[in-house]
Amino acid sequence: MSTQKMGLRELKKQQTRENISHQATRLFLEHGFDKVTIADVAEAAQVAKMTVTNYFPRKEDLVFDLGEEFVQSLARTVRRRAPGESVLASLRRAYLAAVAEHDPVIGFSGPAFARMIDASPALTARLREFHDEREKALADALATETGAGPDDILPRVAAAQLGGVHRLLFDETLRRTIAGQGDPEIAAVLTRYIDAAFGLLEPSLGGYAVRPTG
Template identity: 40%
Template sequence: MGDEPGLRERKKQRTRQALSDTAIELFLKRGFDQVSVADVAAAVEVSKPTLFRYFPTKEDLALDRIADHQGEAARVVSGRTAGQSPLGALRAHFHERLEAHDPVTGLNDNAIVRAFNDMLYTTPSLLARLVRYSHRDEELLAGALEETGGSGGLTARLAAAQIITVHQRLAEENWRKLASGRTVADALPEAHADADRAYDLLGAGLMEQYA
Protein backbone atom coordinates (compact mmCIF):
# COMPACT_ATOMS: atom_id res chain seq x y z
CA MET A 1 0.00 0.00 0.00
CA GLY A 2 2.88 2.35 0.75
CA ASP A 3 3.99 2.25 -2.90
CA GLU A 4 0.60 3.27 -4.31
CA PRO A 5 1.11 7.07 -4.19
CA GLY A 6 4.42 6.70 -6.00
CA LEU A 7 2.90 4.41 -8.61
CA ARG A 8 0.00 6.79 -9.17
CA GLU A 9 2.38 9.70 -9.57
CA ARG A 10 4.50 7.82 -12.10
CA LYS A 11 1.37 6.89 -14.03
CA LYS A 12 0.32 10.56 -14.09
CA GLN A 13 3.75 11.56 -15.35
CA ARG A 14 3.60 8.94 -18.10
CA THR A 15 0.15 10.13 -19.15
CA ARG A 16 1.26 13.75 -19.17
CA GLN A 17 4.34 12.91 -21.24
CA ALA A 18 2.29 10.83 -23.67
CA LEU A 19 -0.16 13.70 -24.14
CA SER A 20 2.64 16.21 -24.69
CA ASP A 21 4.62 14.00 -27.09
CA THR A 22 1.54 12.98 -29.07
CA ALA A 23 0.30 16.55 -29.32
CA ILE A 24 3.63 17.80 -30.66
CA GLU A 25 3.78 14.96 -33.16
CA LEU A 26 0.28 15.74 -34.43
CA PHE A 27 0.81 19.50 -34.45
CA LEU A 28 4.01 19.20 -36.48
CA LYS A 29 2.52 16.67 -38.87
CA ARG A 30 -0.85 18.32 -39.54
CA GLY A 31 -0.52 21.89 -38.30
CA PHE A 32 -1.47 23.38 -34.95
CA ASP A 33 -4.82 24.78 -36.08
CA GLN A 34 -5.79 21.54 -37.82
CA VAL A 35 -5.48 19.40 -34.66
CA SER A 36 -8.14 19.53 -31.95
CA VAL A 37 -7.88 18.67 -28.28
CA ALA A 38 -10.22 15.77 -29.01
CA ASP A 39 -7.75 14.47 -31.60
CA VAL A 40 -4.94 14.41 -29.05
CA ALA A 41 -7.09 12.80 -26.35
CA ALA A 42 -8.26 10.11 -28.75
CA ALA A 43 -4.72 9.33 -29.89
CA VAL A 44 -3.62 8.75 -26.28
CA GLU A 45 -6.92 6.98 -25.46
CA VAL A 46 -7.97 9.32 -22.67
CA SER A 47 -11.03 11.53 -22.30
CA LYS A 48 -11.03 15.26 -22.95
CA PRO A 49 -11.69 15.98 -19.25
CA THR A 50 -8.64 13.89 -18.39
CA LEU A 51 -6.52 15.84 -20.87
CA PHE A 52 -7.72 19.15 -19.43
CA ARG A 53 -6.63 18.06 -15.96
CA TYR A 54 -3.06 18.06 -17.28
CA PHE A 55 -3.23 20.89 -19.80
CA PRO A 56 -5.82 23.69 -19.46
CA THR A 57 -5.56 24.70 -23.13
CA LYS A 58 -4.36 23.32 -26.45
CA GLU A 59 -1.62 25.96 -26.42
CA ASP A 60 -0.31 24.56 -23.12
CA LEU A 61 0.05 21.18 -24.82
CA ALA A 62 2.37 22.74 -27.37
CA LEU A 63 4.34 24.88 -24.92
CA ASP A 64 4.94 22.05 -22.47
CA ARG A 65 8.13 21.38 -24.41
CA ILE A 66 9.63 24.62 -23.08
CA ALA A 67 8.17 24.37 -19.58
CA ASP A 68 11.47 23.06 -18.18
CA HIS A 69 12.99 26.47 -18.88
CA GLN A 70 10.46 28.25 -16.67
CA GLY A 71 12.41 30.20 -14.06
CA GLU A 72 15.79 29.52 -15.67
CA ALA A 73 16.91 33.16 -15.55
CA ALA A 74 16.02 33.34 -11.86
CA ARG A 75 18.01 30.17 -11.18
CA VAL A 76 21.03 31.60 -12.99
CA VAL A 77 20.93 34.76 -10.87
CA SER A 78 20.44 32.85 -7.62
CA GLY A 79 23.22 30.38 -8.44
CA ARG A 80 25.82 32.83 -9.74
CA THR A 81 29.36 32.65 -8.43
CA ALA A 82 30.62 34.95 -5.70
CA GLY A 83 31.44 38.41 -7.04
CA GLN A 84 29.56 37.84 -10.29
CA SER A 85 26.86 40.38 -11.11
CA PRO A 86 23.33 39.24 -12.05
CA LEU A 87 23.71 40.58 -15.59
CA GLY A 88 27.18 39.09 -15.89
CA ALA A 89 25.84 35.67 -14.92
CA LEU A 90 22.92 35.91 -17.33
CA ARG A 91 25.17 37.07 -20.18
CA ALA A 92 27.60 34.21 -19.63
CA HIS A 93 24.75 31.71 -19.40
CA PHE A 94 23.20 32.88 -22.66
CA HIS A 95 26.53 32.56 -24.46
CA GLU A 96 26.95 29.06 -23.03
CA ARG A 97 23.49 28.09 -24.29
CA LEU A 98 24.35 29.45 -27.74
CA GLU A 99 27.49 27.32 -27.86
CA ALA A 100 25.41 24.29 -26.82
CA HIS A 101 22.86 25.06 -29.57
CA ASP A 102 20.18 24.99 -26.92
CA PRO A 103 16.74 25.11 -28.57
CA VAL A 104 15.68 27.85 -26.16
CA THR A 105 18.13 30.24 -27.88
CA GLY A 106 16.48 29.66 -31.26
CA LEU A 107 19.84 28.55 -32.67
CA ASN A 108 19.28 24.85 -33.27
CA ASP A 109 18.97 23.18 -36.66
CA ASN A 110 17.54 19.84 -35.53
CA ALA A 111 14.64 19.19 -37.88
CA ILE A 112 12.08 18.71 -35.11
CA VAL A 113 13.29 21.76 -33.18
CA ARG A 114 13.17 23.85 -36.36
CA ALA A 115 9.65 22.67 -37.10
CA PHE A 116 8.58 23.42 -33.53
CA ASN A 117 10.05 26.93 -33.68
CA ASP A 118 8.45 27.52 -37.08
CA MET A 119 5.10 26.58 -35.53
CA LEU A 120 5.68 28.69 -32.42
CA TYR A 121 6.71 31.89 -34.17
CA THR A 122 4.03 31.72 -36.86
CA THR A 123 1.01 30.81 -34.70
CA PRO A 124 -0.60 33.86 -33.06
CA SER A 125 -2.38 31.89 -30.33
CA LEU A 126 0.88 30.25 -29.25
CA LEU A 127 2.69 33.57 -29.14
CA ALA A 128 -0.17 34.99 -27.07
CA ARG A 129 0.00 32.07 -24.64
CA LEU A 130 3.75 32.50 -24.41
CA VAL A 131 3.08 35.87 -22.75
CA ARG A 132 1.70 34.03 -19.72
CA TYR A 133 4.89 32.02 -19.43
CA SER A 134 6.89 35.22 -19.77
CA HIS A 135 5.02 36.88 -16.94
CA ARG A 136 5.85 34.00 -14.62
CA ASP A 137 9.50 34.15 -15.67
CA GLU A 138 9.51 37.87 -14.92
CA GLU A 139 8.02 37.30 -11.47
CA LEU A 140 10.61 34.68 -10.59
CA LEU A 141 13.50 36.74 -11.94
CA ALA A 142 12.31 39.87 -10.13
CA GLY A 143 12.33 37.90 -6.88
CA ALA A 144 15.85 36.66 -7.54
CA LEU A 145 17.03 40.19 -8.36
CA GLU A 146 15.58 41.52 -5.12
CA GLU A 147 17.54 38.91 -3.20
CA THR A 148 20.81 40.23 -4.67
CA GLY A 149 20.51 43.33 -2.54
CA GLY A 150 19.67 45.64 -5.42
CA SER A 151 16.49 47.66 -5.60
CA GLY A 152 13.29 45.68 -5.25
CA GLY A 153 9.67 46.39 -6.07
CA LEU A 154 8.96 48.08 -9.37
CA THR A 155 12.65 48.48 -10.23
CA ALA A 156 13.24 44.73 -9.98
CA ARG A 157 10.08 43.99 -11.98
CA LEU A 158 11.05 46.44 -14.71
CA ALA A 159 14.55 44.97 -14.91
CA ALA A 160 13.18 41.44 -15.08
CA ALA A 161 10.75 42.40 -17.85
CA GLN A 162 13.58 43.89 -19.91
CA ILE A 163 15.83 40.85 -19.45
CA ILE A 164 13.16 38.27 -20.30
CA THR A 165 12.07 40.28 -23.33
CA VAL A 166 15.66 40.50 -24.55
CA HIS A 167 16.04 36.72 -24.29
CA GLN A 168 12.86 36.20 -26.30
CA ARG A 169 13.86 38.67 -29.00
CA LEU A 170 17.32 37.13 -29.32
CA ALA A 171 15.79 33.68 -29.70
CA GLU A 172 13.34 34.91 -32.30
CA GLU A 173 16.12 36.66 -34.22
CA ASN A 174 18.18 33.47 -34.20
CA TRP A 175 15.19 31.53 -35.51
CA ARG A 176 14.86 34.08 -38.31
CA LYS A 177 18.50 33.55 -39.24
CA LEU A 178 17.96 29.81 -39.65
CA ALA A 179 14.57 30.26 -41.31
CA SER A 180 16.28 32.36 -43.97
CA GLY A 181 18.47 29.40 -44.85
CA ARG A 182 21.60 30.07 -42.83
CA THR A 183 23.37 27.30 -40.92
CA VAL A 184 24.03 27.27 -37.19
CA ALA A 185 27.78 27.46 -37.81
CA ASP A 186 27.34 30.50 -40.03
CA ALA A 187 24.91 32.28 -37.69
CA LEU A 188 26.65 31.51 -34.39
CA PRO A 189 29.22 34.37 -34.41
CA GLU A 190 26.51 36.89 -35.22
CA ALA A 191 24.27 35.41 -32.52
CA HIS A 192 27.05 35.92 -29.97
CA ALA A 193 27.52 39.49 -31.18
CA ASP A 194 23.79 40.14 -30.95
CA ALA A 195 23.75 38.83 -27.38
CA ASP A 196 26.66 41.06 -26.41
CA ARG A 197 24.97 44.08 -27.98
CA ALA A 198 21.76 43.33 -26.10
CA TYR A 199 23.55 42.89 -22.77
CA ASP A 200 25.58 46.05 -23.33
CA LEU A 201 22.30 47.92 -23.71
CA LEU A 202 20.88 46.24 -20.63
CA GLY A 203 24.02 47.08 -18.70
CA ALA A 204 23.84 50.72 -19.71
CA GLY A 205 20.32 50.94 -18.37
CA LEU A 206 20.63 48.76 -15.27
CA MET A 207 24.26 49.41 -14.32
CA GLU A 208 23.62 50.94 -10.93
CA GLN A 209 21.33 48.17 -9.78
CA TYR A 210 22.26 44.77 -11.18
CA ALA A 211 25.29 45.03 -13.46
Protein backbone atom coordinates in the same frame (compact mmCIF):
# COMPACT_ATOMS: atom_id res chain seq x y z
CA MET B 1 10.94 14.44 -10.89
CA SER B 2 12.69 11.19 -11.72
CA THR B 3 11.26 7.72 -11.40
CA GLN B 4 12.80 7.41 -7.95
CA LYS B 5 10.45 6.60 -5.09
CA MET B 6 7.45 6.52 -7.37
CA GLY B 7 4.50 4.23 -6.87
CA LEU B 8 2.66 2.48 -9.65
CA ARG B 9 0.08 5.25 -9.78
CA GLU B 10 2.64 8.03 -10.23
CA LEU B 11 4.41 5.97 -12.84
CA LYS B 12 1.26 5.47 -14.88
CA LYS B 13 0.42 9.15 -14.66
CA GLN B 14 3.86 10.00 -15.96
CA GLN B 15 3.37 7.57 -18.83
CA THR B 16 -0.08 8.87 -19.67
CA ARG B 17 1.16 12.45 -19.69
CA GLU B 18 4.17 11.63 -21.84
CA ASN B 19 2.05 9.63 -24.24
CA ILE B 20 -0.45 12.47 -24.66
CA SER B 21 2.30 15.04 -25.06
CA HIS B 22 4.12 12.86 -27.57
CA GLN B 23 1.08 12.17 -29.71
CA ALA B 24 0.10 15.83 -29.59
CA THR B 25 3.52 17.05 -30.68
CA ARG B 26 3.57 14.55 -33.50
CA LEU B 27 0.16 15.61 -34.78
CA PHE B 28 0.89 19.34 -34.36
CA LEU B 29 4.15 19.16 -36.28
CA GLU B 30 2.47 17.11 -38.98
CA HIS B 31 -0.73 19.10 -39.51
CA GLY B 32 -0.23 22.38 -37.65
CA PHE B 33 -1.45 23.43 -34.22
CA ASP B 34 -4.78 24.85 -35.34
CA LYS B 35 -5.74 21.92 -37.54
CA VAL B 36 -5.46 19.36 -34.76
CA THR B 37 -8.28 19.25 -32.21
CA ILE B 38 -8.14 18.11 -28.60
CA ALA B 39 -10.33 15.22 -29.72
CA ASP B 40 -7.72 14.22 -32.30
CA VAL B 41 -5.03 14.16 -29.63
CA ALA B 42 -7.24 12.17 -27.26
CA GLU B 43 -7.99 9.62 -29.95
CA ALA B 44 -4.33 9.25 -30.92
CA ALA B 45 -3.36 8.81 -27.29
CA GLN B 46 -6.29 6.46 -26.63
CA VAL B 47 -7.70 8.46 -23.74
CA ALA B 48 -10.81 10.50 -23.10
CA LYS B 49 -10.87 14.16 -24.14
CA MET B 50 -11.21 15.09 -20.50
CA THR B 51 -7.95 13.33 -19.66
CA VAL B 52 -6.07 15.53 -22.13
CA THR B 53 -7.61 18.60 -20.54
CA ASN B 54 -6.80 17.30 -17.06
CA TYR B 55 -3.10 17.04 -17.81
CA PHE B 56 -2.92 20.11 -20.04
CA PRO B 57 -5.52 22.69 -19.00
CA ARG B 58 -4.90 24.74 -22.12
CA LYS B 59 -4.29 23.39 -25.58
CA GLU B 60 -1.12 25.47 -25.81
CA ASP B 61 0.33 23.64 -22.82
CA LEU B 62 0.61 20.55 -24.99
CA VAL B 63 3.33 22.35 -26.92
CA PHE B 64 5.44 24.08 -24.28
CA ASP B 65 6.85 21.30 -22.16
CA LEU B 66 9.83 23.41 -21.12
CA GLY B 67 7.64 26.28 -19.98
CA GLU B 68 8.43 26.10 -16.30
CA GLU B 69 12.13 25.70 -16.94
CA PHE B 70 11.94 28.70 -19.28
CA VAL B 71 10.16 30.85 -16.70
CA GLN B 72 12.63 30.11 -13.91
CA SER B 73 15.82 30.21 -15.98
CA LEU B 74 16.81 33.86 -15.49
CA ALA B 75 15.87 34.05 -11.83
CA ARG B 76 17.84 30.90 -11.13
CA THR B 77 20.91 32.13 -12.96
CA VAL B 78 20.85 35.33 -10.93
CA ARG B 79 20.39 33.54 -7.62
CA ARG B 80 23.27 31.21 -8.33
CA ARG B 81 25.73 33.79 -9.59
CA ALA B 82 29.22 33.71 -8.15
CA PRO B 83 30.42 36.13 -5.48
CA GLY B 84 31.75 39.28 -7.10
CA GLU B 85 29.67 38.70 -10.21
CA SER B 86 27.05 41.19 -11.32
CA VAL B 87 23.58 40.19 -12.42
CA LEU B 88 24.32 41.37 -15.93
CA ALA B 89 27.57 39.40 -16.15
CA SER B 90 25.95 36.21 -14.86
CA LEU B 91 23.12 36.40 -17.36
CA ARG B 92 25.50 37.11 -20.22
CA ARG B 93 27.67 34.18 -19.27
CA ALA B 94 24.67 31.86 -18.96
CA TYR B 95 23.31 33.00 -22.31
CA LEU B 96 26.61 32.42 -24.08
CA ALA B 97 26.71 28.94 -22.60
CA ALA B 98 23.17 28.23 -23.73
CA VAL B 99 24.00 29.44 -27.23
CA ALA B 100 27.07 27.21 -27.33
CA GLU B 101 25.01 24.12 -26.58
CA HIS B 102 22.07 25.16 -28.76
CA ASP B 103 19.74 25.08 -25.78
CA PRO B 104 16.06 24.70 -26.74
CA VAL B 105 15.13 26.95 -23.83
CA ILE B 106 16.58 29.97 -25.64
CA GLY B 107 14.89 29.10 -28.94
CA PHE B 108 16.85 26.31 -30.61
CA SER B 109 13.82 24.18 -31.20
CA GLY B 110 14.14 23.16 -34.84
CA PRO B 111 12.45 24.54 -37.97
CA ALA B 112 9.20 22.58 -37.69
CA PHE B 113 8.61 23.66 -34.11
CA ALA B 114 9.52 27.27 -34.85
CA ARG B 115 7.18 27.36 -37.84
CA MET B 116 4.39 25.86 -35.79
CA ILE B 117 4.65 28.60 -33.17
CA ASP B 118 4.95 31.32 -35.76
CA ALA B 119 1.86 30.11 -37.61
CA SER B 120 -0.35 30.08 -34.54
CA PRO B 121 -1.56 33.25 -32.80
CA ALA B 122 -2.52 31.18 -29.77
CA LEU B 123 1.01 29.81 -29.39
CA THR B 124 2.59 33.21 -29.99
CA ALA B 125 0.36 34.65 -27.28
CA ARG B 126 1.27 31.86 -24.87
CA LEU B 127 4.95 32.46 -25.56
CA ARG B 128 4.46 36.14 -24.79
CA GLU B 129 2.90 35.13 -21.51
CA PHE B 130 5.91 32.97 -20.68
CA HIS B 131 8.26 35.87 -21.39
CA ASP B 132 6.18 37.94 -19.00
CA GLU B 133 6.25 35.33 -16.26
CA ARG B 134 9.98 34.96 -16.71
CA GLU B 135 10.48 38.69 -16.32
CA LYS B 136 8.31 38.76 -13.20
CA ALA B 137 10.28 35.88 -11.69
CA LEU B 138 13.49 37.74 -12.45
CA ALA B 139 12.14 40.93 -10.91
CA ASP B 140 11.26 39.03 -7.75
CA ALA B 141 14.71 37.49 -7.61
CA LEU B 142 16.35 40.89 -8.09
CA ALA B 143 14.18 42.47 -5.41
CA THR B 144 15.12 39.72 -2.98
CA GLU B 145 18.80 39.85 -3.89
CA THR B 146 19.05 43.60 -3.43
CA GLY B 147 16.72 43.76 -0.45
CA ALA B 148 14.50 46.24 -2.26
CA GLY B 149 11.08 47.16 -0.91
CA PRO B 150 7.83 46.45 -2.75
CA ASP B 151 7.59 50.05 -3.96
CA ASP B 152 11.14 50.11 -5.27
CA ILE B 153 10.93 50.13 -9.03
CA LEU B 154 14.58 49.54 -9.79
CA PRO B 155 14.41 45.71 -9.76
CA ARG B 156 11.46 45.83 -12.09
CA VAL B 157 13.16 48.23 -14.48
CA ALA B 158 16.26 46.08 -14.50
CA ALA B 159 14.17 42.95 -15.05
CA ALA B 160 12.36 44.67 -17.93
CA GLN B 161 15.63 45.58 -19.60
CA LEU B 162 17.20 42.17 -19.09
CA GLY B 163 14.04 40.29 -19.94
CA GLY B 164 13.63 42.45 -23.02
CA VAL B 165 17.04 41.50 -24.33
CA HIS B 166 16.36 37.83 -23.72
CA ARG B 167 12.99 38.01 -25.46
CA LEU B 168 14.57 39.78 -28.39
CA LEU B 169 17.29 37.18 -28.80
CA PHE B 170 14.75 34.38 -28.46
CA ASP B 171 12.62 35.85 -31.22
CA GLU B 172 15.67 36.33 -33.39
CA THR B 173 16.63 32.69 -32.93
CA LEU B 174 13.14 31.61 -33.91
CA ARG B 175 13.09 34.00 -36.87
CA ARG B 176 16.37 32.73 -38.27
CA THR B 177 15.42 29.13 -37.66
CA ILE B 178 12.27 29.69 -39.70
CA ALA B 179 14.36 31.39 -42.37
CA GLY B 180 16.23 28.12 -42.75
CA GLN B 181 19.52 28.99 -41.06
CA GLY B 182 21.32 26.21 -39.25
CA ASP B 183 21.96 26.19 -35.52
CA PRO B 184 25.74 26.82 -35.78
CA GLU B 185 25.16 29.78 -38.08
CA ILE B 186 22.53 31.20 -35.76
CA ALA B 187 24.77 30.64 -32.76
CA ALA B 188 27.51 32.65 -34.42
CA VAL B 189 25.18 35.55 -35.15
CA LEU B 190 23.76 35.42 -31.64
CA THR B 191 27.19 35.70 -30.12
CA ARG B 192 27.63 39.02 -31.87
CA TYR B 193 24.15 40.19 -30.93
CA ILE B 194 24.84 39.32 -27.31
CA ASP B 195 27.85 41.64 -27.34
CA ALA B 196 25.75 44.44 -28.80
CA ALA B 197 22.75 43.96 -26.52
CA PHE B 198 24.48 43.21 -23.22
CA GLY B 199 27.13 45.78 -24.07
CA LEU B 200 24.49 48.45 -24.34
CA LEU B 201 23.20 47.55 -20.89
CA GLU B 202 26.69 47.62 -19.38
CA PRO B 203 26.77 51.35 -18.52
CA SER B 204 23.36 51.27 -16.83
CA LEU B 205 23.36 47.82 -15.23
CA GLY B 206 27.02 46.78 -15.10
CA GLY B 207 27.30 47.74 -11.47
CA TYR B 208 23.83 46.59 -10.43
CA ALA B 209 23.49 43.92 -7.80
CA VAL B 210 27.04 42.64 -7.71
CA ARG B 211 27.10 39.76 -5.28
CA PRO B 212 29.35 40.55 -2.34
CA THR B 213 32.54 38.49 -2.22
CA GLY B 214 33.18 36.08 0.63
